[in-house]
Amino acid sequence: MRTLVILLVGFIVLQLLFTQTLVYSTNAQDNTFLSSSSLSRFIIYQASATDPCSTVMKTINVTDYGLSPQGHFRLLSDSSLILNSTFINKIKDMAEMAYSALVNFFNATPYDQDHSGIIDILIANLNEKYGSGVFIAGYTIPGSDPNGMSIEYLDANYLLTSSYLDVYTTIAHEMFHLIQASIFNLSQHADWVVEGTAVFASDYAIKGYSPLQDSIYLATDHFNESLNTPEACLSLDVYIADYVIAPTFFEFLAEQYGLSIIPKFIHKLAHENDTQALQDVTNSTMGELFSRFAVWNYLGLYKGTNYTFENVSVSASPMVTLNLGSSYEHTILPFSINYIELVPTSSLIYISHEGKLNFALIKLKSNLGKILAYEVSYISNETMIYVSNSSDYNRIILAIVNVGNDKFNYTISYMPSNISVITLTTTKTIASNAQASYLYVIILLFAVAFIVTLALFLHARQSVNKASSQET
Numbered sequence: 157m158r159t160l161v162i163l164l165v166g167f168i169v170l171q172l173l174f175t176q177t178l179v180y181s182t183n184a185q186d187n188t189f190l191s192s193s194s195l196s197r198f199i200i201y202q203a204s205a206t207d208p209c210s211t212v213m214k215t216i217n218v219t220d221y222g223l224s225p226q227g228h229f230r231l232l233s234d235s236s237l238i239l240n241s242t243f244i245n246k247i248k249d250m251a252e253m254a255y256s257a258l259v260n261f262f263n264a265t266p267y268d269q270d271h272s273g274i275i276d277i278l279i280a281n282l283n284e285k286y287g288s289g290v291f292i293a294g295y296t297i298p299g300s301d302p303n304g305m306s307i308e309y310l311d312a313n314y315l316l317t318s319s320y321l322d323v324y325t326t327i328a329h330e331m332f333h334l335i336q337a338s339i340f341n342l343s344q345h346a347d348w349v350v351e352g353t354a355v356f357a358s359d360y361a362i363k364g365y366s367p368l369q370d371s372i373y374l375a376t377d378h379f380n381e382s383l384n385t386p387e388a389c390l391s392l393d394v395y396i397a398d399y400v401i402a403p404t405f406f407e408f409l410a411e412q413y414g415l416s417i418i419p420k421f422i423h424k425l426a427h428e429n430d431t432q433a434l435q436d437v438t439n440s441t442m443g444e445l446f447s448r449f450a451v452w453n454y455l456g457l458y459k460g461t462n463y464t465f466e467n468v469s470v471s472a473s474p475m476v477t478l479n480l481g482s483s484y485e486h487t488i489l490p491f492s493i494n495y496i497e498l499v500p501t502s503s504l505i506y507i508s509h510e511g512k513l514n515f516a517l518i519k520l521k522s523n524l525g526k527i528l529a530y531e532v533s534y535i536s537n538e539t540m541i542y543v544s545n546s547s548d549y550n551r552i553i554l555a556i557v558n559v560g561n562d563k564f565n566y567t568i569s570y571m572p573s574n575i576s577v578i579t580l581t582t583t584k585t586i587a588s589n590a591q592a593s594y595l596y597v598i599i600l601l602f603a604v605a606f607i608v609t610l611a612l613f614l615h616a617r618q619s620v621n622k623a624s625s626q627e628t
Contacts, residue, residue, distance in 0.1 A: 196220070198232070198278060199302045200309060203292045205285035209389040216280055223274070224248035228255050234280040237312055247315070247327070251277060251308075254328035257361040258335055262419045266334035267298045269306045275334065277327070282311040294330045298337030306334055321362060328358035340425040347394075348383040348491070349430045352402025356410070356418060359403070379453060379472045382489035384561065408449050411458060413438060431559075442559040443514040447534050450493045450555035451516050455527060474553060478570045485567045488513070494556040496568060500549055504573040505541040509566035512537050514557040519549040542573065 198218045201211040217235040221244050224231070229251045233239055259265055266275050283291040293314040301307055308330040315323050332354045336342055342350050378396045383405075385397040409417050417437055424433035431442050438445060452458065453472045474497035476484055488494050498505070500519075507515075515538065520530035531549070535541055543552060558564060 200278070200280050200282065201295070202281065203283045205283075208391065212284060218278065218280075224252050226252050226255075227273075228252060228275060230274050230276050232276055232278045234312065237279065239279070243316075246320070247277065247279075247323075250324045250327050251275075251331070254324065254331050254358075254361045258328065258332055258357055261360060262332075262335055262339075262357070262422060264335050264338050264423075266331060267306050267337035269299060269301055270304055272305070275331070276305050276307040277310060278307050279310050279312050279315060281313060282309060283313070286313055294326045296330050296333045296337075298334055298342060308334070324362060325358045328361035329354050332357040332361075336422065339422055344429075345425055346384065346430050347387040348385075348398050348402040349425075351387075351398035352406050353418065353422060355399055355403035356406040359407075360415075360418075377473050379450075379493045379495065380475060380489065381492060382563075383491035384489070404453070405446075405449055407458065408452050409434075409438070409445075412448070443512075443536060443557065444534070446491075446493070446557045446559050447514045447516045447555070450495075450557055451518060451532050453493070454495060454518060454553055454555065455520070455530060478568065480570055480572055483567060483569045485565070487563050487565050488556055488558045489563050490558055490561050492558055496554045496556065498543065498552040498554060498570055500546040500552050501543070502546050502573055503543045504571045505543060505554065506569040506571060507539050507541070507566060508569075509539070509564055511558070511560055511562060511564040513564065513566065514559070515541065516555040516557065517541060517543070518551075518553040518555065519543075519545065520551050520553075521549045522551060 196218050197215055200214055200216055202214055204210045204212050218232045219235045219237075221231040221233065221239065223229065225248065229248060231244060231248055255266075268275070282293075282295070291314070292311060294308065294310045296306075296308055298306065308327065310326060310330070314326070318326075333342070333350070335357075336350060336354070379401065381393060381396050381401060383397050383402055385393045387394050387398060406418060409421075420437045421433055424436055428436065434445060435441055450472075472493070472495050474495040475486070477497040477499065478484055479499050480501055480503060484496065486494060507513075515535040517533040517535065518530060519532075521528045529549075531545070533541075541554075546552060554568075556566065
């Protein structure tokens with residue numbers, strides 16, 4: 157079951173930007189009610205009031221409010237709700253707008269379980285209890301819906317108390333899950349990929365509004381959250397992993413490679429796993445992609461676009477600051493990033509670690525929070541990293557990246573160094589490797605050995621010629 161999880165525990169406020177809400181009560185200006193058909197019984201799932209890791213099945217009577225103007229959607233509701241025409245028509249219009257944007261962009265139509273050509277939208281209370289901190293705003297069950305149809309289930313309480321654009325986001329998000337299901341098997345792909353692209357898609361459908369605007373700051377201290385966090389329970393960890401960090405990754409891909417990279421990736425998932433599909437469409441390894449992603453998040457390089465992520469600033473906080481001569485031990489989770497700040501000085505970073513890790517060494521000069529210059533070195537699976545040119549910068553950050561499926565332990569020792577290392581540097585992001593220093597030394601040693609050998613050979617030959625001359 158794919159759910160859009162909205163956390164209401166005081167620190168996520170998704171409704172600050174827009175105050176227009178949808179209403180259904182008889183106090184609304186439009187008190188006309190649409191004619192509806194006879195009642196039918198449907199199965200819904202509600203979030204348990206006692207166990208955040210489980211749902212409760214319930215059967216309800218449903219009222220049919222007819223088709224949307226273009227005929228792609230039928231609107232249903234729990235018969236205990238009385239909905240006015242303003243509310244009904246707005247939901248239908250939103251669904252058609254999202255349908256047009258997403259179908260055209262992804263070149264695919266929503267999964268149609270009963271082959272009726274119609275997607276149903278069912279409005280009901282999807283939570284046993286409200287005010288407990290976590291609730292379900294909507295869900296879909298593509299391919300195995302117990303009602304035998306393709307249905308977007310939307311929570312009535314959320315729809316009726318949220319802004320117009322937050323409601324639109326939810327409708328587009330769940331619709332995109334049905335589009336995904338028409339292209340690939342959702343159960344064969346990671347939650348962060350399925351949900352991250354759904355959040356991206358709903359942002360795209362709105363063009364210019366991102367629900368991440370009021371929650372992206374949550375990732376600041378949580379970029380060490382694993383994208384492989386299981387979605388079995390409704391929790392803050394799941395929300396940050398799947399609905400904040402994951403869509404931010406796809407925003408990063410769109411800005412790096414252009415918007416078309418997202419639909420290309422989605423269609424690749426029909427035949428490839430998540431990692432292979434990403435590597436194919438970007439021509440980069442996951443280690444390279446996630447390392448660059450780590451740098452973008454720390455430096456806040458997102459420029460804002462006319463389609464999404466408008467005026468959003470991403471910032472990642474270091475987990476710890478290391479002084480020269482100090483050490484740090486930690487465990488990095490799968491598909492996550494750890495940021496370590498180092499006191500600027502010429503030094504050596506010794507890293508003892510399990511598995512394969514990628515690193516990005518970020519050196520930057522900033523003043524009053526504004527980045528004036530920066531230099532980045534990308535390093536793969538090393539155990540020793542040189543820090544040079546440190547006097548030119550006032551902050552040094554080591555991003556540790558794990559794109560494996562397992563967690564790994566590591567120990568960092570930050571030690572002084574008097575070694576002079578020849579490096580190529582600029583004030584922009586560059587891809588360099590500590591192995592280049594070793595290669596330079598090896599070449600130099602080979603050159604010296606060759607010259608010495610040649611000198612010995614010539615000397616020996618001259619001695620032989622001299623002896624021969626004396627005998628004659």
